[in-house]
Amino acid sequence: MFDLGRGFLAxxxxxxxxxxxxxxxxQKTxxxxxxxxxxxxxxxxxxGLGKGDRLVVAMQNRWQMATLHWACQCAGxxxxxxxxRSTALDIRYYLQDAGAKAIAxxxxxxxxxxxxxEAHALVRIAVGDVRDAETxxxxxxxxxxxxxxLLARPDDYxxxxxxSGTTGRxxxxPRRHRVERAATTAYVAQNLYGHDETMLGVMPxxxxxxxxxxxxxxxVDGRFVCIPKFEPEVTLAAIERERVTSLNLVPTLYHMLLEAPGFRPQxxxxxxxxxxxxxxxxxGLIARVEAAFTPSLFVNQYGCSELYALTVDxxxxxxxGSSGRAALNQRLRIVTVGATSPDSVVPQGTEGEIVADLAGDEAFDGYWNNAEATAKAFKEGWYFTGDTGYFDAQGDLFVTGRVDDLINSGGENISPLEIENVLSLHPQVAEVAVVGLPDDKWGQAVTAFIKLRQxxxxxxxxxxxxxxxLTRYKCPRGYRFVDELPKSPVGKILRRLLRVPAVAPLRDTPDAVARHARASLG
Incomplete structure (x- = not known):
């Protein structure tokens, strides 16, 4: 198998x-x-960077960052x-955890x-203004x-x-050349990319x-169009100017593009x-995206950094709502939440934790310097994702959330995603996230946080x-109207922050004024 550097040379x-x-x-050929x-x-x-050394790179999407990526692949x-967006404390953590030799x-x-x-003790490479003689x-x-x-080999990192650190640090x-090569090949096949493809490079x-x-x-000999930072108008202008043929984004960014004042299908x-x-x-968003873009291919990929694409539709x-079936290099099961064995498989249609076979070509082989996290996730040759879902009668996977996101209300386990899908279809609902908030009677009360259009x-x-x-017990027992939903840098809604008091200002509606005047967000 080629390493990534040889693949680029080909x-x-x-x-x-x-x-x-x-x-x-x-523009570069x-x-x-x-x-x-x-x-x-x-x-x-x-x-002074040798084979196996770590180069930490903190940049927006620009050609210099992409160049450093490929230079590292060639140099090992x-x-x-x-x-x-990292702070100084974040940078310190990354440098120390990775044992970095340099930072760009x-x-x-x-x-x-x-x-x-800690950065000042390392080799520093800067794009733009250089502030000191050592940089x-x-x-x-x-x-x-x-x-x-071309110094790397397929088994090298x-x-x-x-x-993302949503559950801690x-x-x-770490991912090897052969693992990345396999994942990229599958990505090309599953998205039907060809050599004339032009991809918008806006995902970080x-x-x-x-x-x-x-x-x-x-x-595939295609073209990568860098967008340093997602801004709807800048992104639309780049798509139009560069005649971009493919988009692969998180759902929030599609929502922001469609809501942009300058968006037009043309x-x-x-x-x-x-x-x-x-x-x-x-x-609701799927219907809007399909109407606006009329694509020949509409792909959903569910995965994670550790194993990459687990399913494709x-x-x-x-x-x-479907995430499709196991991707080219994957085997999946649904096991009982809290299980310690991949053999604790639940019946079809029953919700449980999604686990994946670690023998797949795209799998990593353990967290960096974190044996405890590896032992928690690796069980009998399977990776326990921490995600919940179920297989329907046709064998398609429906991902319902995180194990920690399940709402237990009155003894019933409730998935937020099903409720969000229903509410998203209301014409005045722009965005919605559902969580369980503490409740003396129900244990957790199903609560919908909604950004409204009107x-x-x-x-x-x-x-x-x-x-x-929607089954009556799954219907929200409370609605909180917010100006914005909290999101990660790549646009994922952070439900955990919705459980924190005063996460966002309320927007009143006619029959919510009295209650929300007395209630906090927590």
Missing amino acids: TVERRPHAMAISDGPV YAQWFADIQSVARHLRHL IVFTPVNW YDGAVSEAVQACA VAFDSLLGGSGETL ALMLYT PKGV LYHATGVRALQAMAM RVASIDKIGFAGAPMSA QHANHKP PVGEQELHHHCLEAG
Whole structure:
């Protein structure tokens, strides 16, 4: 099997003059870009980074970050991307946990790096203004010549992603070249990408979906269009200008594009393939996306950083809520919540925890320096995801949330996702998230947090739920109307923050004023 660096070289040899990457005015062919990548790889070695060393990279999506990714693959260095919104304390944690040899960053995180003492003890590479003589300017790494570096082997580590840390400190997920190569090949096949593909690179390159899109375009000789930071109008302009053919986003970003004042179907007419991952897409949003983009392919991929794509549905618009069936390199089971064995399989249609076979080609082999987390997730050769779901009668997986998100109300386990899907279909509901809040009588009360388009009463929403066929005990016992729902940097709704008092300001509706005047968000 090729390592990632050799895979990139194969593309250069196939189509050296094909356009490889765009970043505003910067346009580079594969031959031009490979020269830059090799120059950077050689300079990284001159700066003291050797095979297996970790390079922490904190940048927005720009061609320089993509270049560092590929330079690391050629030089055998472990590319370790982290959130560009990181604080100085975050940077300190990543550097220490990864045992980093160097850090590369841009202006978005410059203040945090400058305030981090640990960063000053390392090699520092900066895009843009360089503040001190010890920091290396990224541009100085370009323009060199010399031997072609292809130092990695398939079993070497290629990159290390960090989990989002929603349940504690982020965990390092090291992934080998052969694992990334297998995952990228499956990603190409499952999304039907071809060599004329142009992918919008707006998902962060510290996120599994972002880095997979970057690698997929290189595998099929396609073009990667960098968007440093998601802004609806900037994104729409790039789609229109670059004639982007494929989008793969989290559902929240589709919602924001459709709500943007400048959105018109004509501006996104070049889009042929739609994909989403990272969170379920509500039935209401699926209908809006299909009407706006009219894609030939509508793909839902459910997965995680640890094993990448677990399931794929290439017709997500045909069965809203379904995540499809096991992906090319996966085997899945549903086991009893709290089980310690993968053999505790539940009957079809019964909700439980989703587990995956660790023998799959895309699986990692343990968290970085975290034996306790590895032991908790690895059981008898299976990975316990912490996600809940069930298989329907046709064998399609429905992901219902996290084990920690299940609501136990009056002794009944209730999935938030089913309720969110129903409420999302109400014409005045822009966004919705459902959680269980402490309740003396019920243990947890099903509570819907809603961002509205126009005012609507609670009674109307209650009738809407009943008319849609939602079982009465699953209907929300309370509604909280908010200006915004709390989200992670990649657009996932953070339900845990909705359980914290005063998470967001209330927006009153005619029959909610009195109650919400007396109630907090917690």
